[in-house]
Amino acid sequence: MSRTLQSGYHRPRMLRHVGRFSPVRIQSMHYQSGRHIRLLLQPGRSLYDALVRPLQAIGVTSASTTILGGHFDHLEYCVAPPDPSGKAVIAYSSPIDAGASFMVFGNATLGKDMEGRPLVHCHASVRVEDGSVKGGHIVPQASIIGATPISVLVTALEGFELRQAFDDETNIPLLKPFKES
Template sequence: MNPHFEQRDGVRVFVHGGPAQQPRRLDRSVAQGEELRIVLPLACNVADGVLAALRGRRYGSAVGRILCGGAAHLSYHRMVVTDKAQRPYDYGAPVVLDGYITFISGAITVGRDAQNQPLLHCHAGFLDRDGQQHGGHLVLDKLVVGSENLVIRLCLFDHVAYQSQPDAETHFSLLHPIDQEAS
């Protein structure tokens, strides 16, 4: 099938080129979890700060939000049109911003890579120093906290890990929940 857009109940929906993977919503139940409030200070590298806060804790994966704060430097990607029939959209070249950047929102997932090491993923919206809106996939190891502390709330859970796996429908690697002991 060729990837395309369809109208469904007045909503524009993208139909990927691969076979539909149903159900698209996967869930797992966990017996217990732990909530963290992480406050990262001026000039802190966000990936390093989040991983330092997680070090020594038992968890399978985590999800959370950027609650408030700012950045002095960041890099993010947006989706762009490609010339590939099976993958007509992909992440474009990084957009780099410097200066006073204010977060509007952000969603963070802490998954696991093939070696069971933490894998950070984040999509966020933010304003640059001129008030222009931006948003996309943040590169957390390039994100540096600005003059306002960056406040992140994470919910850690055990016995479930988000693991990066190829997805036949989208032709991307996606984070899938799998049953796994916390480490």
């Protein structure tokens, strides 16, 4: 047994997708340019509204963002353990209430859900009320920015958009690039 495993670390979990194999592992698109925007998430707003509304106002509907950290009056997140039903590789947990928390660092992707509404998918590390550090998928609609604005670096995606679509291999909906319609 390796020294790392003996000292208490776990082996990475092996994930096997249950759906039809796709030889294209990563779907990508690029464009020659994209706007870079510095945004301040406004206190008292949900992470969802604080990202979506100002970006919509300047015509941005798909973007990649880096959240530089800040306080949340309330934050909820979930994790993605293996799907106990076996129908997909993962299944999101119920939201976990982290209370007042500090987001150490996060990445959020802005796209459109299957009905064409704005969708924010955010992964982050957070320090929760008891001082421990957690990580997972932030619930944007339920996470409320604290008293101080939070800086976000935004790269607007130009020439294509991200849309949620069912993925046959993972058996879950994913954000995928599509030519703008």
